Amino acid sequence: MAGTGAKRFWLIAIILLIAVIVVSASIAWTKYRPSLPIEITLPPPQTVSGNIYVNGAVTNPGIYTFSGDDTINSLLQAAGGVTTDGNSGNLELDIAQANTTAAPQKINVNTADEWLLDALPGIGTTKAQAIIDYRTKNGFFRNIDELAKVKGISASVLAKIRPLITVGE
Numbered sequence: 001m002a003g004t005g006a007k008r009f010w011l012i013a014i015i016l017l018i019a020v021i022v023v024s025a026s027i028a029w030t031k032y033r034p035s036l037p038i039e040i041t042l043p044p045p046q047t048v049s050g051n052i053y054v055n056g057a058v059t060n061p062g063i064y065t066f067s068g069d070d071t072i073n074s075l076l077q078a079a080g081g082v083t084t085d086g087n088s089g090n091l092e093l094d095i096a097q098a099n100t101t102a103a104p105q106k107i108n109v110n111t112a113d114e115w116l117l118d119a120l121p122g123i124g125t126t127k128a129q130a131i132i133d134y135r136t137k138n139g140f141f142r143n144i145d146e147l148a149k150v151k152g153i154s155a156s157v158l159a160k161i162r163p164l165i166t167v168g169e
Helices: 002-031 072-078 114-118 124-138 144-149 155-164
Strands: 049-056 062-067 091-095
Touching: 049 072, 062 072, 062 114, 114 124, 144 155
Parallel strands: none
Antiparallel strands: 049 062, 049 091
């Protein structure tokens, strides 16, 4: 009978072992979740446009309109290119940040050089020099409307440049 007890022991051990394997497999199967495929979504390309201030060693520093297709080189070409004595490593490109509460920097007509006044819409070299001549002869402008006294500055030109200029310090 000793042999029958040993057989019974091994039979119970095998049954318990099979039960442990089945229970373990069931637990592992319920925990297993096949991974979902990774989905990558890219944001749509932004359409960028606006104004950029190009300054430094360029022929015609000033504010230029740009779009998403423009390159730095095309902006430099719009500004007349890098000056012969300039270093293209020392240029300023100032892109105004959208939705900011800070007011854009205005050109002070009482202190601006000719090239800066020339960059204003509708001014040009002749009117820029006329502004400088007027302020040299009559002193600083006390208000923006006084620019209408400068030869060549019409009401329509003054309306264009009014949001871009100041007579302050």
